[in-house]
Amino acid sequence: LEDPAFEFTDDARQWVDRGTCLTFNLLKYIVPGKLNRGLSVIDSYKLLKEGKDLTEDEVFLASALGWCIEWLQAYFLVLDDIMDNSHTRRGQPCWFRVEKVGMIAVNDGVLLRNHIPRILKKHFRAKPYYVDLLDLFNEVEFQTASGQMIDLITTLEGEKDLSKYKLSVHRRIVQYKTAYYSFYIPVACALLMAGENLDNHVLVKNVLIEMGVYFQVQDDYLDCFGAPEVIGKIGTDIEDFKCSWLVVQALERVNEEQKKVLYENYGKVDPACVAKVKALYNDLNLQGVFEEYESNSYNKLISSIEEHPSKPVQAVLKSFLGKIYKRQK
Amino acid sequence: LEDPAFEFTDDARQWVDRGTCLTFNLLKYIVPGKLNRGLSVIDSYKLLKEGKDLTEDEVFLASALGWCIEWLQAYFLVLDDIMDNSHTRRGQPCWFRVEKVGMIAVNDGVLLRNHIPRILKKHFRAKPYYVDLLDLFNEVEFQTASGQMIDLITTLEGEKDLSKYKLSVHRRIVQYKTAYYSFYIPVACALLMAGENLDNHVLVKNVLIEMGVYFQVQDDYLDCFGAPEVIGKIGTDIEDFKCSWLVVQALERVNEEQKKVLYENYGKVDPACVAKVKALYNDLNLQGVFEEYESNSYNKLISSIEEHPSKPVQAVLKSFLGKIYKRQK
Ligand SMILES: [Mg+2]
Numbered sequence: 001l002e003d004p005a006f007e008f009t010d011d012a013r014q015w016v017d018r019g020t021c022l023t024f025n026l027l028k029y030i031v032p033g034k035l036n037r038g039l040s041v042i043d044s045y046k047l048l049k050e051g052k053d054l055t056e057d058e059v060f061l062a063s064a065l066g067w068c069i070e071w072l073q074a075y076f077l078v079l080d081d082i083m084d085n086s087h088t089r090r091g092q093p094c095w096f097r098v099e100k101v102g103m104i105a106v107n108d109g110v111l112l113r114n115h116i117p118r119i120l121k122k123h124f125r126a127k128p129y130y131v132d133l134l135d136l137f138n139e140v141e142f143q144t145a146s147g148q149m150i151d152l153i154t155t156l157e158g159e160k161d162l163s164k165y166k167l168s169v170h171r172r173i174v175q176y177k178t179a180y181y182s183f184y185i186p187v188a189c190a191l192l193m194a195g196e197n198l199d200n201h202v203l204v205k206n207v208l209i210e211m212g213v214y215f216q217v218q219d220d221y222l223d224c225f226g227a228p229e230v231i232g233k234i235g236t237d238i239e240d241f242k243c244s245w246l247v248v249q250a251l252e253r254v255n256e257e258q259k260k261v262l263y264e265n266y267g268k269v270d271p272a273c274v275a276k277v278k279a280l281y282n283d284l285n286l287q288g289v290f291e292e293y294e295s296n297s298y299n300k301l302i303s304s305i306e307e308h309p310s311k312p313v314q315a316v317l318k319s320f321l322g323k324i325y326k327r328q329k
Numbered sequence: 330l331e332d333p334a335f336e337f338t339d340d341a342r343q344w345v346d347r348g349t350c351l352t353f354n355l356l357k358y359i360v361p362g363k364l365n366r367g368l369s370v371i372d373s374y375k376l377l378k379e380g381k382d383l384t385e386d387e388v389f390l391a392s393a394l395g396w397c398i399e400w401l402q403a404y405f406l407v408l409d410d411i412m413d414n415s416h417t418r419r420g421q422p423c424w425f426r427v428e429k430v431g432m433i434a435v436n437d438g439v440l441l442r443n444h445i446p447r448i449l450k451k452h453f454r455a456k457p458y459y460v461d462l463l464d465l466f467n468e469v470e471f472q473t474a475s476g477q478m479i480d481l482i483t484t485l486e487g488e489k490d491l492s493k494y495k496l497s498v499h500r501r502i503v504q505y506k507t508a509y510y511s512f513y514i515p516v517a518c519a520l521l522m523a524g525e526n527l528d529n530h531v532l533v534k535n536v537l538i539e540m541g542v543y544f545q546v547q548d549d550y551l552d553c554f555g556a557p558e559v560i561g562k563i564g565t566d567i568e569d570f571k572c573s574w575l576v577v578q579a580l581e582r583v584n585e586e587q588k589k590v591l592y593e594n595y596g597k598v599d600p601a602c603v604a605k606v607k608a609l610y611n612d613l614n615l616q617g618v619f620e621e622y623e624s625n626s627y628n629k630l631i632s633s634i635e636e637h638p639s640k641p642v643q644a645v646l647k648s649f650l651g652k653i654y655k656r657q658k
């Protein structure tokens with residue numbers, strides 16, 4: 001928090017401390033159970049180094065990049081909760097709902113984001129890949145914000161329209177909103193640290209995007225079919241009229257009568273409506289559809305990975321895939 | 330709007346077009362009468378080139394940087410209106426108040442900001458000063474967001490407390506919230522284009538910050554004492570409990586009785602209260618205090634500028650100062 005670009009007063013520091021605390025909290029309860037985006041920079045870098053011991057400096061730098069990714073996520077989560085008018089984030093009230101915060105949370109979100117260039121400048125300014133790091137974080141921020149945009153405009157309040165929910169739409173939302181910042185950027189950071197040029201790693205990028213999509217499909221599946229005591233929350237995608245992979249698959253399989261049931265019951269809070277949707281999902285055997293999707297995805301991902309000429313890169317990608325394949329939470 | 334990082338669908342493009350239109354509108358009615366931050370990059374660059382004709386390419390690049398500054402401002406204005414719960418921006422409803430937009434405006438603001446790195450990458454990636462441009466925009470964004478933070482926490486709704494309003498607080502808010510992005514960044518962009526190292530231009534930076542502060546003091550003064558038909562709006566700083574330069578000066582000059590009047594009437598919408606505050610400003614001769622401040626600032630700025638070893642740089646700074654000195658709007 002020391003930065004020559006801005007002198008803090010006590011008041012300001014108090015505010016920031018309060019914010020930072022919350023952010024640490026946010027991170028603490030967002031990250032576990034998920035992929036732990038931050039740590040995966042170190043993990044990936046280790047694998048790229050093929051088991052050679054990392055120097056203290058390398059560990060420090062990889063952690064710094066991990067933190068940048070966490071700040072990026074915190075920034076998007078704070079703003080996302082405002083836009084979704086959410087109430088809680090893993091059991092705690094959303095930041096904008098905390099007393100006295102309100103819409104100031106918008107600026108707090110922006111300040112979280114600003115940690116990224118400050119960390120990069122402080123620790124990477126002299127590295128040959130400094131400019132590539134800046135470009136990378138800028139690109140991924142743009143992609144994530146673009147994903148948010150398509151998500152927000154397809155689920156516009158007051159225009160509940162199931163006919164928009166197609167597989168291609170679902171894929172685009174997921175790819176831009178989640179996959180780049182959750183899957184691509186940690187590995188891209190590790191590659192840059194290892195001296196690689198990202199232009200030579202289109203295959204890696206594509207595989208990671210596919211993994212991100214697969215991860216989100218699992219998320220959508222578990223929201224309905226996962227055990228609440230295992231995933232740690234009760235899914236509400238049906239109530240929330242989400243463009244979930246399940247409803248998209250259902251829409252591709254319904255007959256006229258079932259379609260009517262779906263249109264009449266999707267997006268309602270009434271538990272009877274939710275139950276009807278779930279019954280329909282069962283009638284359409286969406287669990288089976290998912291299992292088939294899961295094993296297909298896995299096989300395709302493995303064969304794409306094995307096309308890669310570098311064994312260490314393969315190891316990074318397989319390690320990622322291993323962490324999420326058949327996950328129950 | 331063409332970018333390989335994101336493929337637009339028709340829906341998304343429609344949304345962006347709608348947003349961009351508004352942004353152009355925003356800019357159109359924000360910029361005139363003010364400093365025209367965008368154009369000042371070209372103006373400054375011309376002066377640095379000492380009247381040599383600019384090539385078409387130089388004009389293009391300077392304009393591109395001007396646009397980056399305009400996007401930066403648009404981003405901050407869209408978010409600022411949300412946080413201030415404002416109603417209109419130069420006669421039009423604020424973006425977040427437009428039908429169907431609402432809190433999606435947060436993400437739209439973020440997308441506006443993302444134009445900056447995209448423009449920079451597209452047109453400056455190969456320039457030796459590319460990384461300095463990225464650093465500059467990042468630093469100024471951080472400073473502006475920090476200024477917003479101190480502004481928001483000193484004017485926290487529900488904690489109306491005049492005793493916090495000191496000259497040092499006013500100065501800090503203004504310096505960070507306005508001066509860097511309005512005064513410093515256009516000249517800094519022109520210097521980078523001219524091949525200069527910004528570390529060698531601390532004097533320039535300091536002079537521009539001082540000018541930014543002076544500009545905001547004028548703004549505060551005109552809000553109360555300017556002619557509404559000239560400035561194009563009716564000031565409401567008194568009603569809004571703003572940390573204006575005028576109230577800060579008043580607080581430094583009041584006796585016990587006058588202090589009571591100020592505490593009882595500042596920040597109320599009732600025209601009778603506003604009138605009492607204005608009467609007090611007159612009793613304290615704040616017009617005279619301002620005139621003295623104005624000529625002092627001018628003299629100090631001129632002598633700082635004349636300390637600068639380079640005539641072209643002096644010309645840039647004097648041109649800026651000439652545009653704002655004794656302005657009536
Ligand atoms: Mg959300």
Ligand SMILES: [Mg+2]
Nearest residue numbers: 080083084151
């Ligand atoms: Mg959302």
Ligand SMILES: [Mg+2]
Nearest residue numbers: 219220223237
């Ligand atoms: Mg989910």
Ligand SMILES: [Mg+2]
Nearest residue numbers: 409410413415
């Ligand atoms: Mg405002």
Ligand SMILES: [Mg+2]
Nearest residue numbers: 409412413480
């Ligand atoms: Mg404001």
Ligand SMILES: [Mg+2]
Nearest residue numbers: 548549552566
């Ligand atoms: Mg004003």
